[in-house]
Structures are given as structure tokens and as C-alpha cells.
Amino acid sequence: MQEIFNIFIKSIFIDNMVFAYFLGMCSYLAVSKTVDTSFGLGLAVTFVLGITVPVDYLLNEYVLKAGALAWLDPEFADVDLSFLSFILFIAIIASMVQLVEMVVEKFSPALYASLGIFLPLIAVNCAILGGSLFMQERDYQSLAQATSFGLGSGVGFFLAIVGIAAIREKIRYSNVPPALRRLGITFIITGLMGIAFMSFLGIKL
Amino acid sequence: MNVKKKEHEPLFSAKNLKLLKDPLSINNPITVQVLGICSALAVTAKLKPAIVMSISVMVVLAASNVVISLLRNGIPPRIRIIVQLVVIATMVILVDQVLKAFVYDISKQLSVFVGLIITNCIIMGRLEAFAMGNKPWPAFLDGIGNSLGYGIILIIVAFFRELFGSGTILGLQIVPKGFYDFGYENNGLMILPPMALITVGVIIWVQRNRNKELIEER
Secondary structure: OHHHHHHHHHHHHHOOHHHHHOOOHHHHHHOOOOHHHHHHHHHHHHHHHHHHHHHHHHHHHHHHOOOHHHHOOHHHHHOOOHHHHHHHHHHHHHHHHHHHHHHHHHHOHHHHHHHOOHHHHHOOOHHHHHHHHHHHHHOOOOHHHHHHHHHHHHHHHHHHHHHHHHHHHHHOOOOOOHHHOOHHHHHHHHHHHHHHHHHHHHOOO | OOOOOOOOOOOOOHHHHHHHHHHHOOOOOOOOOOOOHHHHHHOOOOHHHHHHHHHHHHHHHHHHHHHHHHHOOOOOHHHHHHHHHHHHHHHHHHHHHHHHHHOHHHHHHHHHHOHHHOOOHHHHHHHHHOHHHOOHHHHHHHHHHHHHHHHHHHHHHHHHHHHHHHOEEOOEEOOOHHHHHOOOOOOHHHHOHHHHHHHHHHHHHHHHHHOHHHOOOO
């Protein structure tokens, strides 16, 4: 239980998707103009990561890993399908996003209205595929660990994008050098936020 | 120009050359189109992985541009995203297997970022914006041009980070021993992730100062 909580905290602060690995940068830069929209995107990313990482974990555990097909037939014990993982992960993500979009539209129109436009964008967000690939690389031991990693990474992304959006709303009123306006200054602020987040490296979990 | 082949456009006409040259400066995928930042920053702590990454992106982008451009009239518009993803993912798997076979240690350093070429926005963006509406040869040039523009930023960032962070270029010691005797030290901050962002910020600053038309409104 404690291990699961540790993974959650670690993936939010120490291994933050945006600041430590630069994942999801494209949408992070494009959608962080106002706090409202970035709030919506952050929620959608957390939601989708919380679903796709466990599903990809099951896929990896029971289909792709070396010897994972042994449950089907002992003959398959030395089959290694891990080279297929990229294409299957992205297929799972694309179909999951589609599915989530339909379910949300059916059962919670209010949530759909706020997430709606962001959901299709998410299929090609590097943070989502990155979450699954890191899950595969770090070899989590149980479904619960993978889920808490997925949710934690999502919350980390959420914190980062809402933070930068709040700063960008303020910085609109300051006198930035013309050549640095918007894009340049956003990069530099993100770098500074990353340095601030590095102070969490001292936490021993 | 060749008179006999007048109806054919020459392979390297002005229009085609523009496809190659524009992404290098005024239409750079990273600093102007803001695409593909994710993988660009993570692999630039050392020059060698950055070069390998640029070459991988070039292969994937050029190949999938050509494939999509050949298929462009047969792809139903509703499912084009899935078709594009499948083509890209296939190319990336090929590149990944080649890297694992021939440069295993660099492939380990690049870790998940080879896989993340799939969701690199440059590739989707170019397929969607260019390859879906153009013939294979211009699409190939567009792919090469854009990945060169991407690679050039990667290499500049990696050059400065490796020079100041470790005092080496491609693993060779560049900063002379004597400097260290006088108390020069490598700047450990340059190796850390946040400095990649700040370096790109500075590159954008320099580029926009030279190209005034790129400056954005507030």
C-alpha cells in the first residue's frame, strides 16, 4: 500500500512528465494561454492516463512481454512480441480516447462540454504514449502500481499546465523584450519552473 | 533548363528547393511551428544521442511522408488519423529495431524517446499538412527539410549543453586541462533538464531578433 502511494507522489513531483521528461510539451505550449482551457486539458489528460496506463499494463503483461503468452498455451512460453508494443499501445490509446469520448458524451454532457474539444487532441499527446512506455520500461509489479503511476503522471501534467497558464495570464501585462514575447518567454519560465521542481529531488521515497 | 523535358518540373526546381530551405530558418519546426518539442529536449544532454535522434526522425519523416503521399488518394478522410498512425508506428518500429541491433548503448540512452517519435507532432503535422495533398517527390523533400530544421536545433542545443556541461564534444575533451587547473569547473546545471528549455528559449530570442517578422504580438 505504501509503495503505491510512493509511486503516486513520485510521479507527480519528482518524475514530473513536463519538467523532468518534457512530455506533452506541444499541447502544454499550445493550450496554456488561459487557466480555464488548461484546466480542461489537464483534467482530460489525467483521465485518459488513468485509463490507458492500466490497460496497456494488462496488454504488456499478458500479451507482449517475453513469455507472456504462456497462459494461452505452454508452447508459446518463448514467444516475445515486445517489438509490437509501439503499434499496439498507440492503437489502444487511439481507441480508448474514442471510447472515453463516447462514454463521457453519453453520461455526462456537462463534462463533455468542458473536455470535448481536448479529447481528440489527446490521442497524439506524447504524455499519454510516454506514460505507457515508461510503465513498460520501469516494469511495475502490479496493476495498482501501474494505475497509480498513470494517475500521478496525469496530476503532475495538470499541475504544470495550470501553473504555466496562471503565469502566462499575468505576464501579458509585463514588458517582455519583443523577440521573447509569448513563445520564448514561455520556454524560459518553464525552465525556471523545472529548476524549482528539482528541489523535490531531495525527497527520499 | 532542359528544353525537351519542358512539361516536367526539374527535380530541384526553385519551388522544391524552397521546401528544403524554409524549415531551416523562417519556418523552423521547433522555433516557429512549435512542433516536436517533447523529444527534442530530452535527448540533448550529449551531442551523440542528439545526432542519432535527428537521423531517426529524418528516416521516419521522409519515409512516412512518401508512403502517405502515395496512398493519399486511397485514404478515406474519416479514418486518416489511424492510417497515418499505423504508417508512422511501422516506420518507428523499423528504426527502433535497427538502433537496437547496431548502436545498442545509444538506443538505451534514448530509452522511450525513440518510441515517442510516433507521437512527435512534427510527423503528424507534416503528414496532415503536406503529404496528404502533394506528390511523393515534394513530400520526400518536405520531410527531409523539416527533419533537417528539427535536427539543426537539436544539434545546436546539444552542442552547447555538452560543451558547457561536460567540457566535451562527441565525448572528446575540448576544454583544455589547464583551464581546470585555474579553477574552471563544468557547469553541472547544463546537464539537467531545465537548461534545455532555457537554451531553446535563448535560440528563439536570437532568431527572432534577426528575423523581425517572426516577432509575435503581445
